[in-house]
Amino acid sequence: MGLPPAAASALACRVRFAPSPTGFLHLGGLRTALYNYIFAKKHGGRFILRLEDTDQSRLVPGAAEGIEDMLQWAGIPPDESPRCGGPAAPYLQSQRLPLYREAVEQLLEKGAAYRCFCTPQRLELLKKAALRNQETPRYDNRCRHLSPKQVAEKVTQGADCVVRFRLEEGSEPFHDLVYGWSKHEVARVEGDPVILKSDGFPTYHLANVVDDHLMGISHVLRGAEWLISTSKHLLLYRAFGWDPPRFAHLPLLLNADGSKLSKRQGHVFVEHLAQDGYLPAALLDIITNCGSGFAENRMGRTLEELVAEFDVGRIEKYSALLDLEKLGEFNRIHLAQQIRDERRRPALVAEVQASVERAFGEQLVDRGVLEKAYVEQVLLLRRGHISRLRDLVSPQHAFLWIRPMVSxxxxxxxxxxxxxxxxxxxxxxxxxxxxxxxxxxxxxxxxxxxxxxxxxxxxxxxxxxxxxxxxxxxxxxxxxxxxxxxxxxxxxxxxxxxx
Incomplete structure (x- = not known):
């Protein structure tokens, strides 16, 4: 398991999208996946899907498959994934537990990590005391001072334990491709973090570092919420003796009013938008148009144009404001483009034929309206006037398919x-x-x-x-x-x- 060093060096650009399968893919996740995809294609690299399913309590059945389905639907399929495999398989973190245990043993042997036997009750008391004193809750590193003999005795007694990473002062500044130079003296403000839980599953901090190294990831493009954790991850890389990847943290995708996209908003889920008849090209266009990474923003860009025009150095630090009220207009533009494209038009004709049959069925007095030539003529004449194909079977357009009963x-x-x-x-x-x-x-x-x-x-x-x-x-x-x-x-x- 893991990518051989020779294979990693042969593939200079390897990026990954690593969501947790805890529900439907939302537009923020699609945007992160898209930026990784177009970065990989821009540089002749590989786009990898890795599913971070180590928090077993939050998993949603079918979510893992749904994420990959939606990437395929959006036209940005991964080169390596749980479904299609690859040289760094497996791509489900829950199937990589031996790798994390091996990595933790390395850190324990080096003294860079230690076993912690503090009970949940004690940790809760520490938290309450900090809040009472108006301080930020943090672990007091009590167990890092246990002697080897004390640790051995507790292990022999079968005491539950986690493994914590020993934070050391002296974080080095790093250069983020979006935010520039950054540094966070994590040891001064945080307690030693858990890297392996008592159930044998790793935390995000350990798993993403180990996996990015073993999978030969060259660039990490992820949400800006992880920027503050990067110094911690770099300390882990240093403890392992590994070279870190380059980092580019993507500004948040927000609603037009500046509020956070919420999973309670049904329209932020890609699967729901697909079911509502929106085109993949329209979604990819609107989530890049509202952000940055390009010399200019314009409506109607295709995926090929996004790849050609993308420049990670043009990504701005400010959050991207997504106005979903404009999605219909984006979809209208891309639908018109596809109708004009003789290669793509037959698929649209077939979709309209099926929709008309479903919508009107026995009302079709003249079934000639289902003939390819007629449907194609309707598409060509109505392009630019409809936002979605489903508009053609709305009451407003029923005249195209059924004859009215007028006295x-x-x-x-x-x-x-x-x-x-x-x-x-x-x-x-x-x-x-x-x-x-x-x-x-x-x-x-x-x-x-x-x-x-x-x-x-x-x-x-x-x-x-x-x-x-x-x-x-x-x-x-x-x-x-x-x-x-x-x-x-x-x-x-x-x-x-x-x-």
């Missing part, structure tokens, strides 16, 4: 000249509709009231809208006629107005 009396109530209007529109349609643009058709329609003196333009448009869609609101009449096509428009006009 002649209903139309007569709108305009007594219904038959005359119908005749004029049918004459207009004698021109091939396919050759008329929406703008040209609109101009032709605006001239019709001059030939029906008793009818106002607004009444005529209302009458045609009801005849074509059965609705009072929706796209312009010209858009509707072009979307429906020559044959279907004539059929509806005849049925509704000339019956």
């Amino acid at each position: 002649h009396e209903e139309l007569q109530a709108i305009s007594p000249e219904a038959e005359e209007i119908g005749r004029l529109v049918l004459e207009l349609l004698d021109q091939p509709v396919a050759t008329l643009t929406i703008e040209e058709l609109g101009r032709e329609l605006r001239q019709l009231p001059e030939r029906v003196q008793a009818t106002k333009y607004s009444a005529m448009m209302k009458l045609l809208r009801v005849a074509l869609s059965g609705q009072q609101q929706g796209p312009s009449i010209a858009e509707m006629m072009v979307s429906l096509g020559h044959r279907e428009t004539r059929t509806r006009i005849r049925r509704a107005l000339c019956s």
